Amino acid sequence: KTLELYFRFPWILGRHRTGSLGPYVDGLAAAMRERGYSRQYVRVVVCAATRFGEYLRAIGIKESRDINDELAARFCADVQARGPFRHGPRAIRMVLEHLRRDGVIPSVSHEPQKQDPVAELLSGYEKYLAEVRGVVASTIRDYSRGARRILQWARQRHRRVQTLRGRDVLAFIEELAGARPTRCWRNRLTSHTRLFLRFLRWEGLLENDLASA
Numbered sequence: 001k002t003l004e005l006y007f008r009f010p011w012i013l014g015r016h017r018t019g020s021l022g023p024y025v026d027g028l029a030a031a032m033r034e035r036g037y038s039r040q041y042v043r044v045v046v047c048a049a050t051r052f053g054e055y056l057r058a059i060g061i062k063e064s065r066d067i068n069d070e071l072a073a074r075f076c077a078d079v080q081a082r083g084p085f086r087h088g089p090r091a092i093r094m095v096l097e098h099l100r101r102d103g104v105i106p107s108v109s110h111e112p113q114k115q116d117p118v119a120e121l122l123s124g125y126e127k128y129l130a131e132v133r134g135v136v137a138s139t140i141r142d143y144s145r146g147a148r149r150i151l152q153w154a155r156q157r158h159r160r161v162q163t164l165r166g167r168d169v170l171a172f173i174e175e176l177a178g179a180r181p182t183r184c185w186r187n188r189l190t191s192h193t194r195l196f197l198r199f200l201r202w203e204g205l206l207e208n209d210l211a212s213a
Contacts, residue, residue: 146192
């Protein structure tokens, strides 16, 4: 069982597995582990799924197929009205996506066609820059180009961004800094790379903080 990789105490494991979404949490954790999410973020999403399941039971939702985006939005609003729910809405979206992939709940017809992983990551980064960091549109485009550089560098070396280490970041900076040997370019390259690495950590895609590498 995958949950044992993330939770130790039997009573916590029991709470996760006996809720309304209990039959699906091991699969959810396994899918996130396969996609390279950090241990901490898997725990966040599983806990959010369990809280959502408890909410569904409390309002009388007995069938998993009755779960929908409206119920998820109501749950998030209810929790946020009572206190901070960091990463909550995004975690619940991941739960719904997992349930749809497994055929537990129906897909919605208006869902956009799935983008390639790089485009999805860059889209999330641009949203993060605008909504979390408050960056203006023209600067967002510049930072996005910086993110694309390191993604392309990693792809050329058949590396997933989740597997990058500090030595990889240093090698990337040294290699690209040589293309334009000016202090201004090196500072800009370093700044763009650090901000993208902070975003990856914020998203739970990096276990360690590489921004200080």
